[in-house]
Amino acid sequence: MPQRVEDRVRPITPQLAWRVAVLGGIAFVLFAVVFFRLWYLQILTGDVARGAAARNGHRSEKIEAPRGDIVDRHRRPLVSTRKAAVVQLVPSALPKAVHDQADEYRAKLGVAETERLASKWRYEALARQLRDDGRASTPEEVRERTRLKHLGEAAREVPLPPLPAGEPELTALYRRIGRAIKITPETIHERVIRSIADTPFANVTVRTDVPLERFNFMRERPESFAGVVVTDRYVREYPRGTLAAQLFGTVSEITDTQLGTPKFKGVKQGTRIGQSGLEAQYDKFLRGVDGATRFKVDAMGARDDERRVLVTQPQQGQRLRLTLDLDLQETGERALAQAMAHSEHGARAGAFVAMDPFTGEVFAMGSAPSFEASVFARPFTESKWRFLTSDATHAPLLNRVTESVYPSASTFKPVTAFAALESGLITPSRELEDDGHWEYGGRDYQNAREARFGSLNVSDALKVSSDIFFFKLGAQADDRVIQRWAERFGYGHRTGIDLPGERAGLVPDRKWRQVEFAKYRACTERENVPRGTMEALIACGGVEKEWTGGDNLNLAVGQGDLQATPMQVAVAYAAIANGGKLVKPHLGQSIDDANGVPIQEFRPNPRRTIELDPRDRQAVLDGLRRAAREEQGTSADVFKGWPMKRHPVYGKTGTAERGVNPDQAWYACFVKDGGRPIVVVVTVERGGFGAATAAPAARMILAQWFGVRDRGFHTGTSVTR
Numbered sequence: 001m002p003q004r005v006e007d008r009v010r011p012i013t014p015q016l017a018w019r020v021a022v023l024g025g026i027a028f029v030l031f032a033v034v035f036f037r038l039w040y041l042q043i044l045t046g047d048v049a050r051g052a053a054a055r056n057g058h059r060s061e062k063i064e065a066p067r068g069d070i071v072d073r074h075r076r077p078l079v080s081t082r083k084a085a086v087v088q089l090v091p092s093a094l095p096k097a098v099h100d101q102a103d104e105y106r107a108k109l110g111v112a113e114t115e116r117l118a119s120k121w122r123y124e125a126l127a128r129q130l131r132d133d134g135r136a137s138t139p140e141e142v143r144e145r146t147r148l149k150h151l152g153e154a155a156r157e158v159p160l161p162p163l164p165a166g167e168p169e170l171t172a173l174y175r176r177i178g179r180a181i182k183i184t185p186e187t188i189h190e191r192v193i194r195s196i197a198d199t200p201f202a203n204v205t206v207r208t209d210v211p212l213e214r215f216n217f218m219r220e221r222p223e224s225f226a227g228v229v230v231t232d233r234y235v236r237e238y239p240r241g242t243l244a245a246q247l248f249g250t251v252s253e254i255t256d257t258q259l260g261t262p263k264f265k266g267v268k269q270g271t272r273i274g275q276s277g278l279e280a281q282y283d284k285f286l287r288g289v290d291g292a293t294r295f296k297v298d299a300m301g302a303r304d305d306e307r308r309v310l311v312t313q314p315q316q317g318q319r320l321r322l323t324l325d326l327d328l329q330e331t332g333e334r335a336l337a338q339a340m341a342h343s344e345h346g347a348r349a350g351a352f353v354a355m356d357p358f359t360g361e362v363f364a365m366g367s368a369p370s371f372e373a374s375v376f377a378r379p380f381t382e383s384k385w386r387f388l389t390s391d392a393t394h395a396p397l398l399n400r401v402t403e404s405v406y407p408s409a410s411t412f413k414p415v416t417a418f419a420a421l422e423s424g425l426i427t428p429s430r431e432l433e434d435d436g437h438w439e440y441g442g443r444d445y446q447n448a449r450e451a452r453f454g455s456l457n458v459s460d461a462l463k464v465s466s467d468i469f470f471f472k473l474g475a476q477a478d479d480r481v482i483q484r485w486a487e488r489f490g491y492g493h494r495t496g497i498d499l500p501g502e503r504a505g506l507v508p509d510r511k512w513r514q515v516e517f518a519k520y521r522a523c524t525e526r527e528n529v530p531r532g533t534m535e536a537l538i539a540c541g542g543v544e545k546e547w548t549g550g551d552n553l554n555l556a557v558g559q560g561d562l563q564a565t566p567m568q569v570a571v572a573y574a575a576i577a578n579g580g581k582l583v584k585p586h587l588g589q590s591i592d593d594a595n596g597v598p599i600q601e602f603r604p605n606p607r608r609t610i611e612l613d614p615r616d617r618q619a620v621l622d623g624l625r626r627a628a629r630e631e632q633g634t635s636a637d638v639f640k641g642w643p644m645k646r647h648p649v650y651g652k653t654g655t656a657e658r659g660v661n662p663d664q665a666w667y668a669c670f671v672k673d674g675g676r677p678i679v680v681v682v683t684v685e686r687g688g689f690g691a692a693t694a695a696p697a698a699r700m701i702l703a704q705w706f707g708v709r710d711r712g713f714h715t716g717t718s719v720t721r
Helices: 014-044 046-055 096-133 139-156 168-181 185-198 212-219 277-281 326-342 373-377 382-389 409-422 458-464 467-476 481-488 510-527 534-540 549-556 566-578 614-629 694-706
Strands: 058-063 077-089 204-208 228-237 251-253 272-274 291-297 303-312 319-322 349-355 362-368 432-434 437-440 443-446 454-456 588-592 598-601 650-658 661-671 678-685
Touching (some): 096 185, 168 204, 168 212, 228 373, 272 277, 326 678, 326 694, 349 566, 349 694, 409 458, 409 467, 409 650, 409 661, 432 467, 437 467, 437 549, 443 467, 458 614, 481 549, 566 614, 566 661, 614 650, 678 694
Antiparallel strands (some): 058 291, 077 228, 251 272, 319 588, 349 362, 349 678, 432 454, 437 443, 588 598
């Protein structure tokens, strides 16, 4: 029998050994990863996972927090919050055609605003040209002004798109909603387009204050109103109607651009925030903290209302106490209305401000025309928005105290006086001759109504408001003497008041004019139109001549290209009253708790102190005091019978020439003694002479503040500005 051959084992090659090692290592790593993951889930994060699993059967529903109230300095309500039934549409439930329409509408609004601003710019350039030339309008210029004004108004009227064709379900939904809450489908669509164009992902509020029976009808039939939210929501209430309407501002849902910004860190989409005015400035205090209701849901995600888990109550926002005095605010608005009624030129717009000259607390601030503040607490139409913003209706939404800029006319003369005194151009006793006329640069300058005052020092010139005196100072001053002092008094810079949208104004000088003239020249070359012609003005607007000595003369009397807000004038006069402190005006006084106890007070420090020579300041004070007290003083007739010993008034009238419009009336004054210091500034567009309309309104405000029994609106007979 043959011998059996032993089975031989094949030897392991190095290549095979390497492959086995690699596969084993991979298997080991995979096993380690799985083991570590299981250990992490079960040991390290087991409690978290169990909690998440438990919460998977819950849903959370936000409970909106009511915003804090706004009250006056004596804690009388100005803005409060109440609950109202609202009907809303969810944008994501609307068809794509609606969103496309909203996008197109948003784009057209941007183009229209650009065209409106261009028309306004050219209109103002024409007015500047006529004012600088000192002449009446030609028929061609009248037609051009009318055309530009109509263009500006037409640019605002962007037509809303109609209901999209081919969307029968949307049309049917609009009709069902309309029948339920008594509103037309066209109005619903208008509000949808406007809301989505503004805030694309926010619910569209179709109607607020829905009657209870209609509210319940819609809530009980969700299958008929897909994409409709019927709920309670907090809305702002304004018990004082139109009072101080421009100050409070609006509230709406946070926008995409605002989400994630440092100011709104942690604020979630859908939260309503202050978007303008005091609501925006003090939003973090007024907003409050939302609550939540947590419910259990079944496996299909349906809510079981009977198995409520937890309710976290919302915390109402804190109460904002303002420095405003309700009684003075009411008097100021009444005084402004009477001033416009007494105007011979059909005045329809104006503004006033009353402030503490030592602390910057704003006691009253108003703008006319006004509007019902509650208009923004509910959806509004395109026509209502045009009414609030149109020049044809004098833009009631505009806060003219901080957002409108004008030449401040003779109220600027104290600044010119300080510039001349402090730079050594004159002394308090030096006199200049005023013959009523003065020739400079080939042009004849004269006082209002050709008045002649003879030899005057600076106090006399302020008393009678001599234009010739201050024209001569403007001719002596170099290009930056008056400008430097204007900027020291706050002109050309925002005052820092706690309201968004404040304008900085303009103090014109040679450098500014060179820049603007270069723009104009480049535009005329680009458009191939001759400079100095009507065609160039229409095409380029702007500044069409270089700086001359006459521009400095205009600035010396507060005319020309000077642009100032009434608030800037008030801050400048406060500095004269308090000895040089440039106060920072403010409306917020404190944040109070529910019992009215201040939690945080607002006391902003002065921005800076202007060094004023006591002798020079006294000369200016004497001129302002005499203007309101002595014969020939510009406001002496207005203040006849006023208790000057108890409440001495220092005041200055102003009458601004605005080219194509009738003159604008100004009055700025202060009472620094008597225990209740106050500075008051009033301006009336198309109001004529300052002594005729603005000064009597200021007297009414002072009378209320000091408790002086007065006989009503005091008209002055002074002929000076």
